[in-house]
Amino acid sequence: MIYPIVMYGDPVLRQKAKEIEKGTDLTQLIEDMYETMHTAQGIGLAAPQIGKSIRLFVVDGTVLEKEEGMEDFKKAFINPVLVEEVGQPWEFEEGCLSIPNIRENVSRKAQVRIRYFDENWNQKEESFDGMKARIIQHEYDHIEGKLFIDYLSPLKKKLLKGKLTDISKGEVDTEYRIAVATKR
Numbered sequence: 001m002i003y004p005i006v007m008y009g010d011p012v013l014r015q016k017a018k019e020i021e022k023g024t025d026l027t028q029l030i031e032d033m034y035e036t037m038h039t040a041q042g043i044g045l046a047a048p049q050i051g052k053s054i055r056l057f058v059v060d061g062t063v064l065e066k067e068e069g070m071e072d073f074k075k076a077f078i079n080p081v082l083v084e085e086v087g088q089p090w091e092f093e094e095g096c097l098s099i100p101n102i103r104e105n106v107s108r109k110a111q112v113r114i115r116y117f118d119e120n121w122n123q124k125e126e127s128f129d130g131m132k133a134r135i136i137q138h139e140y141d142h143i144e145g146k147l148f149i150d151y152l153s154p155l156k157k158k159l160l161k162g163k164l165t166d167i168s169k170g171e172v173d174t175e176y177r178i179a180v181a182t183k184r
Helices: 027-039 130-143 154-168
Strands: 044-046 056-060 074-086 090-096 099-108 111-117 123-129
Touching: 027 044, 027 056, 027 074, 044 130, 056 130, 074 130, 090 130, 099 130, 099 154, 111 130, 123 130
Parallel strands: none
Antiparallel strands: 044 056, 056 074, 074 111, 090 099, 111 123
């Protein structure tokens, strides 16, 4: 099942996501998240981006075959905990399926260590660097209620205000289905 992607402005994107009860069957949801992400041509998708405030995200960097080591970087992260972020910060242009058509440079640490459960509820603790670390940090931010635009300068945010307002109203062109927050 392909979910619509929740757009900027929806409160679910700003909530700290809830832990998932250990042993919960997430097989179908994870499969659906991969399908949703691939349809939208993304390389990462967090559960809040499909309206579910739970601590789950998926990544698939295999489309970045030019990047060394990405050919097998496809994983689900359940109840992840970012243990540490280290190394020299580096800037790279990021985008987000929930904030379409906006790309900006974001500075992130070069390496992460993360503890998580895989889709079979096996606990793992691994280190990642470079592009893998960046993708994980971006998706981890989503389950913490943070967006890549939060790293931008006040001036840059001010310059993007009009575009962000349009996105929050659903006034944006995408190649994928979107869900816009309704005013209550």
